[in-house]
Each structure stands twice: as C-alpha cells, then as structure tokens.
Amino acid sequence: MESTNIKSVVHKNLLRLLIPALIVLSIVVYYVYVPTSHTTKISITHALQKTKEIDKLYTGVYIIPAVDKKYDFRKRDLPMHYLNQLGQSLGIGSGGNDDAKKVVKGYCKKRYEVSVGYNNITELLSNNEVIENACQGRTDKLPNPQILAVNCRSTEARGDYSGNDRCYRWDTDEKMRRNLLMGQMKHDDILEKVNKRGRESLKTLATIFCE
Amino acid sequence: MKKSFFSFLMVALLLAACNNSDDLKNIENAVRSEVLKESTGIASLEAIYLVSYMHFQENLIASDDIYVQKDSVSIDYGFKIDENAIRIVADGERKILQVRLQKGEVLATNRITIENPETTHTGYRPKDKNTGEFVDVDAAMNQEIEQIKAEYGERNLKTAAENIKNFFKILATKYGLELDFQVEA
Numbered sequence: 415m416e417s418t419n420i421k422s423v424v425h426k427n428l429l430r431l432l433i434p435a436l437i438v439l440s441i442v443v444y445y446v447y448v449p450t451s452h453t454t455k456i457s458i459t460h461a462l463q464k465t466k467e468i469d470k471l472y473t474g475v476y477i478i479p480a481v482d483k484k485y486d487f488r489k490r491d492l493p494m495h496y497l498n499q500l501g502q503s504l505g506i507g508s509g510g511n512d513d514a515k516k517v518v519k520g521y522c523k524k525r526y527e528v529s530v531g532y533n534n535i536t537e538l539l540s541n542n543e544v545i546e547n548a549c550q551g552r553t554d555k556l557p558n559p560q561i562l563a564v565n566c567r568s569t570e571a572r573g574d575y576s577g578n579d580r581c582y583r584w585d586t587d588e589k590m591r592r593n594l595l596m597g598q599m600k601h602d603d604i605l606e607k608v609n610k611r612g613r614e615s616l617k618t619l620a621t622i623f624c625e
Numbered sequence: 626m627k628k629s630f631f632s633f634l635m636v637a638l639l640l641a642a643c644n645n646s647d648d649l650k651n652i653e654n655a656v657r658s659e660v661l662k663e664s665t666g667i668a669s670l671e672a673i674y675l676v677s678y679m680h681f682q683e684n685l686i687a688s689d690d691i692y693v694q695k696d697s698v699s700i701d702y703g704f705k706i707d708e709n710a711i712r713i714v715a716d717g718e719r720k721i722l723q724v725r726l727q728k729g730e731v732l733a734t735n736r737i738t739i740e741n742p743e744t745t746h747t748g749y750r751p752k753d754k755n756t757g758e759f760v761d762v763d764a765a766m767n768q769e770i771e772q773i774k775a776e777y778g779e780r781n782l783k784t785a786a787e788n789i790k791n792f793f794k795i796l797a798t799k800y801g802l803e804l805d806f807q808v809e810a
Contacts, residue, residue, distance in 0.1 A: 471791065472784050477674040477773055481693065488688035488745065517745045518691050523679055527777075539795075572681040573689055602697060602740075604673055611671045615788070622659065622795050 471619065472531040473559050473612040477567075479525050480598050482581040484574055486519040487512075520573030522581030528595055529563040530608055532616060539620060548620030556620075559612030561592060649720065652800050653713040656722060659796060660711060670785035672777065673699045676769045678762050680751035692751045694762060695740040698770050701732040702778075702785045704808070713802065722802040724793050728809045729782040736770070 487495050491512075498512055538544050538557070547555040566585065575581070584591045599605040675697050682690035704726045712723045742762070751760045786808050797804040 472670065472788065474671040474673065475777065475781055475784065476672065477676075477777070479675055479677045479695070481677060481679075481695075483693070483743075489686070490688065517688070518693065518743060519689065519745075521679060521681075521691065521693065523677065535791075570679070572679070573683075573691060598675075602675055602695070604675070604697060604699075607699070608671075608673070619792060619795060622792075622799055 469535065470531055470533060470562060471535045471615060472529055472562065473615040474530045474608055476528045476530065476599070476604070476608065477525060478528055478595055478598055478602075479523055480581075480584065480594055481524075482522045482575075482579060483518045484520040484579065485516040486574060487515060488517055491515050518573075520571070520575035522569070522571040522575050522579060524569050524581060524584060525567040526591075526595060527563075527565045527567055528561055528599075530559045530612060531562050532557075532559055532612070533562060535616075535619065538616065539623065544616070545620050545623050548617040549624035553610075553613050553617050556613040556616050558609040559616075561595065564591060564595065649713045649715060652720070652802070653711070656713065656796060656800060656802075657708045657711050660706060660793075661708060670702045670781055670788060671699065672702060672781050673697060674770060674773045674777075676766050676773065678766050678769070680760065682751065682754075688745055690745050690749055690751070692742055692744050692749060692762075693740075694738075694742040694766070696736060696738050696766050696770075698734065698736045700734050700774070700781075702729060702781045703732045704729050704785070704789060705732075720800075720802045721805050722793065722797040722800070724804070724806045726786075726789070726806075726808045729785055731774075731778075 495512055495515070532538055544556060547553075569581070571581065584594055596605065599608060675695060677693065677695045679694075680690070680692040684690065706726065710725050710727075712725075714721050714723050751762065752758065753760050790804075790806050793806055794804055
C-alpha cells in the first residue's frame with residue numbers, strides 16, 4: 415500500500431517535470447527546424463530560373479516624326495541664280511555660291527512609333543557586373559536600352575517632293591531607318607533622356623537582387 | 626494529464642501561429658520597403674511624343690509657303706502605389722504576395738518646344754485654307770498631342786502594367802512567394 419503511494423507520488427512528480435520539459439523542447443525544435451523569415455533569402459539564380467518568361471522590358475515608347483525637307487530657290491531668286499550660273503560658266507562676275515538663298519520647298523513627314531527597352535532581361539539580370547553596378551548606384555555604367563520595334567504610323571508628303579527621295583527609302587532600308595531614328599532622337603535632344611530612363615528602369619529590376 | 630497535454634498543445638499552436646504571423650509581417654514590411662523606395666521607377670513607362678505642325682500653301686506667283694514647327698511632349702504612365710496595395714497573405718502552406726493596383730494613369734506631362742518655326746518667308750503665319758483666319762499653331766499642336774494620347778494611352782498603360790507585374794514577379798520569387806496581381810479595370 416505504502417509502495418503504491420510512493421510510486422504514484424514519483425509518477426506525478428515525473429509528469430510535472432516532463433510536461434514543461436516537453437513544451438521547452440517543442441519550442442526549441444520549432445525555432446531550430448521550422449523555417450522562419452530567414453528562408454526569404456534565396457539565391458539570384460534560383461529567382462531567375464523562375465522568371466524566365468520575362469524576356470523583354472519596355473522602358474519607353476516614342477513617337478518620332480522624321481521629316482525630310484527639300485531645299486530650293488524661291489521663284490523670285492531663280493532668275494538671279496540662273497544669271498549667276500551663266501556668269502560663272504562664261505567667267506564673268508564673282509560666280510559665288512548662292513545656295514544660302516535656298517528655302518524649304520517640299521517635305522515628307524513620317525510618324526514612327528519606336529519601342530525602346532531590353533531584349534533579354536533575364537540574361538542581363540544574370541550578369542554580376544550589372545547587378546553590382548545597380549546595387550552600387552552606378553546607373554551610368556549600366557547598358558543603354560535598344561530599339562526593340564519600329565512601326566511607321568503615317569506618311570505625308572507635300573510640295574516639291576518625289577517618290578524617289580529619301581523618305582520613301584526609309585520604308586525598305588532597315589539600317590537607314592534605324593540610323594535616321596537614332597539621329598533624329600539625338601537631334602531632338604531626347605536620346606540621352608531615353609537612355610537614362612532605360613538604365614534607371616533596369617536598375618530598379620536589378621536592385622531587387624542586392625544583398 | 627489530459628489537461629496538461631491540452632495546455633501544451635494550445636501553447637505550441639499559439640506560438641506557431643504568432644511566429645507565422647510575425648514571419649508574414651516581416652516579409653510584408655521588407656517587400657513594401659523595396660517597392661516604395663523604387664515606386665517612381667518601374668511603376669511607370671515613359672512615352673515621348675514628338676509632334677510637328679506642318680503647313681503648306683501653294684502660291685501662283687510667289688514661292689509656295691511652308692511652315693514647320695516641332696514640339697516634344699514627355700508623358701509618364703504609371704500607377705500610384707501605397708503600402709496598402711501590397712499584402713502578404715497565407716493560404717495553408719502557400720505565402721502569397723497580393724498586389725492590388727488602381728487603374729493606371731498619366732503621372733506627369735511635360736511639353737517643350739524643340740524647334741523654332743522654319744518658314745519660306747520670314748514672319749510668315751499660316752492661314753486656315755477654309756476660313757482664311759490665322760491658324761493657332763499652339764492649339765493645333767495640342768490637338769495632335771491629344772489625338773496621340775488617345776491613340777496610345779491605353780496601350781501604354783498596358784505596357785506599364787506588364788512592367789510593374791514583372792517587377793512584382795521577380796520580387797515575389799526572391800521572397801519565395803506566389804504572386805496574385807490585379808489592376809483595377
């Protein structure tokens with residue numbers, strides 16, 4: 415009878431100790447093995463593998479009218495110009511160049527829609543140098559965006575302008591068209607703005623991978 | 626014994642729930658701070674419209690008149706983002722980055738004259754062929770800008786939405802989350 419009582423007391427005391435011990439152990443196990451917010455740090459490669467469907471990043475859309483102007487003499491200046499040429503051929507008079515008197519006589523205007531951005535963004539974001547420059551805030555060291563697509567939206571020609579002129583060749587010669595658009599953007603002082611904006615957008619995506 | 630075991634379970638579950646909720650809150654704060662520091666960048670798509678006003682007047686005796694002027698309008702399309710637009714929610718084991726954006730809009734417009742008018746005759750002002758009145762070149766250019774904005778606005782907003790979706794897609798992957806992205810129609 416006495417031994418049964420002793421056993422029961424020991425058993426009760428053991429249980430009292432065991433339950434808090436189990437609780438403490440569970441908490442320890444939970445914090446050690448159950449993933450916490452530290453699992454949010456994953457490698458860049460892993461992140462990029464899952465984002466492969468992102469191919470293009472469009473950073474800007476630009477509507478650019480390309481205008482080709484044709485210059486010639488005004489009607490009132492033509493007689494003087496012909497006289498000048500005649501004098502030059504006869505060796506009479508100064509025979510100077512009167513091209514400065516030419517004015518715009520005709521034009522052709524095309525409206526292009528130019529989409530600018532990065533073609534293979536996944537590849538760019540896998541480049542350590544790109545990530546490093548972005549994370550260090552060296553936006554100027556990032557690659558400039560490229561022309562991704564060009565569409566001609568309208569064409570208008572007026573005055574002394576013929577179908578053999580440059581404007582019509584822009585449609586068929588892709589290299590000429592790209593050079594024209596780059597030149598036009600440069601001329602209108604927007605090329606630097608376009609590049610800067612592109613690099614900033616790339617930086618925004620790249621900085622996601624900063625440590 | 627039963628009572629003690631039940632208490633133990635309750636405490637363990639409570640701790641797990643608290644920790645999980647803390648975890649979500651931590652990720653939510655991290656994502657929000659990453660987005661809000663860059664909100665002006667990826668949230669928008671830049672569009673520059675170069676517009677030109679060109680006028681041609683044929684003359685019988687005098688030389689024809691031509692008038693050419695070019696302007697540039699830069700427009701930022703994008704989405705205003707505040708922290709309430711971004712939430713991290715749990716669905717069983719899955720953690721979801723929930724992004725709810727309001728309809729995109731024009732965030733900024735800037736118009737500048739990039740070229741003074743080029744004319745055949747100095748001081749020439751174009752006249753409307755039907756009314757004979759002088760043309761308000763500024764108003765005519767504004768009209769063209771509005772036409773272009775109407776023509777390209779929706780499409781540019783779609784591209785801006787695609788850009789910001791990609792941004793959140795990468796961000797969600799970085800934090801091991803699924804993305805639930807919606808833009809108000």
